Amino acid sequence: MVLALVLCGSLFTPAADAESERLAEAMTPAERVTLLRGEKGVRSAGYVPGVVRLAIPALQETDASLGIANADNLRRGDVATALPSSLSLASTWDPGVAERDGTILGDEAWRKGFNVLLGPGLNLARDPRNGRNFEYLGEDPLLAGTLAGAEICGIQSRHVVATVKHFAMNDQETGRDVLSADIGDAAMRESDLLAFELALETGHPGAVMCAYNRVNGTYACENSHLLDDILKGAWSFPGWVMSDWGAVRDARAPDAGLDQESAHTLDRVAVDFSAIPQARLIEMNRRILRSMLAVGLFEAPTLRSPIDYVAHAADALDAAQRGIVVLKNDGVLPLGRQIHRIAVIGGHADAGVLSGGGSAQVLPVGRAMAIPLGGDGASLAFYDRSPPLAALRALAPGTAFSFSTGRYASEAAALAHRADVAIVFATQWLAEGKDAPDLSLPDGQDALVDAVAAANPRTIVVLETGNPVAMPWLDRVAGVVEAWYPGQRGGEAIAGVLTGAVDPSGRLPITFPAAESQLVHPDLPGLDQLLWLTAGGLRGDALAVAMQPFSVEYSEGSDVGYRRYQIAGLKPLFAFGHGLSYTTFRYGGFHVTPGPMLTATFDVTNTGPRRGTDTPQLYLTGHPGGPAMRLLGWSHVTLDPGQTRSVTIAADPHVLADFDEALNAWAIPKGTYEVSLGSASDALQAHAVAAIAGRQLPR
Numbered sequence: 001m002v003l004a005l006v007l008c009g010s011l012f013t014p015a016a017d018a019e020s021e022r023l024a025e026a027m028t029p030a031e032r033v034t035l036l037r038g039e040k041g042v043r044s045a046g047y048v049p050g051v052v053r054l055a056i057p058a059l060q061e062t063d064a065s066l067g068i069a070n071a072d073n074l075r076r077g078d079v080a081t082a083l084p085s086s087l088s089l090a091s092t093w094d095p096g097v098a099e100r101d102g103t104i105l106g107d108e109a110w111r112k113g114f115n116v117l118l119g120p121g122l123n124l125a126r127d128p129r130n131g132r133n134f135e136y137l138g139e140d141p142l143l144a145g146t147l148a149g150a151e152i153c154g155i156q157s158r159h160v161v162a163t164v165k166h167f168a169m170n171d172q173e174t175g176r177d178v179l180s181a182d183i184g185d186a187a188m189r190e191s192d193l194l195a196f197e198l199a200l201e202t203g204h205p206g207a208v209m210c211a212y213n214r215v216n217g218t219y220a221c222e223n224s225h226l227l228d229d230i231l232k233g234a235w236s237f238p239g240w241v242m243s244d245w246g247a248v249r250d251a252r253a254p255d256a257g258l259d260q261e262s263a264h265t266l267d268r269v270a271v272d273f274s275a276i277p278q279a280r281l282i283e284m285n286r287r288i289l290r291s292m293l294a295v296g297l298f299e300a301p302t303l304r305s306p307i308d309y310v311a312h313a314a315d316a317l318d319a320a321q322r323g324i325v326v327l328k329n330d331g332v333l334p335l336g337r338q339i340h341r342i343a344v345i346g347g348h349a350d351a352g353v354l355s356g357g358g359s360a361q362v363l364p365v366g367r368a369m370a371i372p373l374g375g376d377g378a379s380l381a382f383y384d385r386s387p388p389l390a391a392l393r394a395l396a397p398g399t400a401f402s403f404s405t406g407r408y409a410s411e412a413a414a415l416a417h418r419a420d421v422a423i424v425f426a427t428q429w430l431a432e433g434k435d436a437p438d439l440s441l442p443d444g445q446d447a448l449v450d451a452v453a454a455a456n457p458r459t460i461v462v463l464e465t466g467n468p469v470a471m472p473w474l475d476r477v478a479g480v481v482e483a484w485y486p487g488q489r490g491g492e493a494i495a496g497v498l499t500g501a502v503d504p505s506g507r508l509p510i511t512f513p514a515a516e517s518q519l520v521h522p523d524l525p526g527l528d529q530l531l532w533l534t535a536g537g538l539r540g541d542a543l544a545v546a547m548q549p550f551s552v553e554y555s556e557g558s559d560v561g562y563r564r565y566q567i568a569g570l571k572p573l574f575a576f577g578h579g580l581s582y583t584t585f586r587y588g589g590f591h592v593t594p595g596p597m598l599t600a601t602f603d604v605t606n607t608g609p610r611r612g613t614d615t616p617q618l619y620l621t622g623h624p625g626g627p628a629m630r631l632l633g634w635s636h637v638t639l640d641p642g643q644t645r646s647v648t649i650a651a652d653p654h655v656l657a658d659f660d661e662a663l664n665a666w667a668i669p670k671g672t673y674e675v676s677l678g679s680a681s682d683a684l685q686a687h688a689v690a691a692i693a694g695r696q697l698p699r
Contacts, residue, residue, distance in 0.1 A: 012238045019293050023056065032281045036271075037260075043074045044114065056289070060113055061117075063359040065360050066084070066086065071358070071359060078112070080108055080362050081108060082316070082362040082365070084319050084485065085466065085487075088506075090323075091507060097318075098151040101151055104315060105119070107158045107307070110159055111304060114302065115292075115301075119162065119165065121135040123192065124138070125509075126520070131430045132173060132358070134485055140509065143634075145199045152202075161292065164209070168215060168220060169183065169213060169215050172524070174527055177213070178549040178550065180551045180552070181216070182217075182552065190558035196208075197235055198654065209262075212244055222250045228256065231257070239287055240287040241258050247262075248268075251272035317492055326579060327508075329580050332479045335399075342396075342399055342419055348427070352387055355368070355384055357379065357430070358431040364384045368383060370383075379434075409447060412451060413454065423462060426469075439469055439516055441470075450473050457477075460477065460478060461481070466484070470515065505614075507617075508577060510576065511565055559629070561576055562575060562682075575680045581613070581614065585616075589646075590602040591688065594690040596653075598651040599651070601646065605643070606639035606642060608641060611641065613637065618631070621674045621687070632655050633651055653668065654666060667695070672689055673692055
């Protein structure tokens with residue numbers, strides 16, 4: 001069995017090329033500026049006027065990584081399907097789920113009148129405290145790029161332009177307007193940029209959004225090396241580059257490759273279109289028009305029409321179930337019929353499941369509950385109305401459930417003591433513009449878990465988080481389940497996994513550190529400056545202006561996350577790729593065949609008592625340059641008890657290769673390679689070596 005990757009053909013046809021050229025040439029100088037300057041939408045993320053004379057439609061843009069956003073309810077009552085977070089999607093390791101999510105996003109956007117979708121997000125999780133990691137697809141470039149490419153295919157199949165973001169190295173929110181992400185070119189190409197390259201290669205998005213931050217000292221939206229040399233040069237990207245909202249810092253940014261100023265009223269310096277040569281203006285318009293034509297914005301204009309929210313909700317439930325990861329299980333899961341009394345504690349489990357905040361916020365079908373978080377920011381955390389407590393009661397009607405809010409640890413502990421099993425729901429709210437200061441659970445929840453576990457050793461912790469968290473109580477609980485932000489059917493998904501109605505198949509797309517001391521930057525860069533300024537009363541734009549520039553050196557280079565942990569001999573709390581099932585699997589007959597496409601074959605056997613899905617993972621663990629650790633590929637195998645299936649995984653050449661800065665190309669060095677098979681990056685069970693003839697990959 002070979003993992004079926006979703007591939008959609010290039011949308012940029014000769015017909016789209018020719019028609020975009022004709023339209024761009026036919027525009028007047030004034031009309032050429034029209035498509036290049038957007039504005040913040042009154043009821044949406046952004047708006048770019050069309051050209052009526054030439055029947056060029058306007059661009060109606062919406063935020064939408066996790067559903068069609070309506071963060072401030074500006075379109076009063078306009079709900080949308082709230083999908084699980086992107087980290088949950090990445091935990092499925094399934095391009096088919098990613099494409100289906102994209103199709104839902106594209107369909108709902110189109111039927112709501114939007115033709116440009118500002119997603120998917122693709123920044124690698126270099127820091128597990130990043131407030132927007134929940135919008136991204138984990139720490140591995142192959143996994144993230146593959147899933148993003150599939151999601152793009154789904155979005156654009158519904159005649160909506162997908163915008164991959166934030167290009168590039170936007171890997172933390174603290175100081176994002178002033179920080180410089182400093183990294184070598186080869187390391188950047190082999191990590192963060194590789195994720196973008198793979199997504200563009202397989203998904204062919206119509207647009208790329210440049211980021212707020214600087215990269216090696218130069219702001220991303222005026223970084224000619226990123227935009228012209230790599231994106232449009234080495235990768236031959238034919239679409240357009242739009243700025244993030246308020247990210248333009250230089251009036252001549254188009255000289256460096258920017259094609260569209262997204263929200264000129266938010267920029268500190270507006271683009272000076274009068275200084276741009278007409279030939280460049282024509283090229284900028286041609287790029288925008290080519291994507292519009294290729295995706296079908298002319299021939300299939302948006303049509304406000306009914307949305308099948310029922311079907312989309314069923315898909316959201318399936319995605320949430322597949323994304324839940326069982327991290328620990330000392331025999332307490334699934335909840336059996338012998339359990340008669342269950343204490344459910346904390347996390348507003350009686351009301352709903354948590355969602356992430358910021359521009360990705362969705363008003364879900366089925367309503368949401370807003371909880372004020374307090375403090376000067378006056379933030380609201382939204383809970384999708386899918387209460388896990390009600391879902392558990394529905395699936396276990398013969399069980400007596402009791403609930404405690406968890407506000408008082410002593411009360412929760414007393415309730416847990418009288419129960420057969422205690423389930424603590426622990427939450428961590430994250431949002432755009434805010435990083436977590438550390439890895440702890442907020443609001444004293446670690447102490448709550450400790451108190452409950454002391455009262456009942458059969459305690460299960462269900463995490464609804466946007467990031468990895470520390471677990472000082474791990475040895476004292478019987479089970480840990482990571483549910484992420486599971487979307488509008490999340491409570492039902494959690495209940496299905498806990499009760500065993502669903503076999504857990506999620507695998508971690510991000511490393512859970514044992515402590516901050518294991519991080520590349522144990523102290524979050526820029527946090528001390530931010531805290532000092534906010535303590536002085538600065539907020540919003542005044543705070544952004546006051547932040548002084550600083551640099552973040554990514555000394556780990558391309559060894560992001562698990563790559564660094566394995567090479568440095570660090571033991572994480574939970575490793576990349578980890579996830580438990582309610583059955584067990586065995587691998588055998590591992591064999592590697594070298595060639596232009598290195599392939600590995602092996603057998604997978606279900607050795608447990610029930611049907612389940614495994615995700616065998618293939619890693620490069622040694623190459624001619626020395627030790628290595630890179631995901632080469634993976635597969636999904638669903639088996640009945642006792643069933644065996646043969647599996648073949650073809651290694652992606654980009655991950656076998658190194659980027660040669662001198663040649664400005666990818667090259668696979670000649671020599672001996674060690675390839676390993678396992679169920680996680682720290683659970684490698686079989687190894688093989690192969691001699692590979694060196695070669696340079698085509699550009």
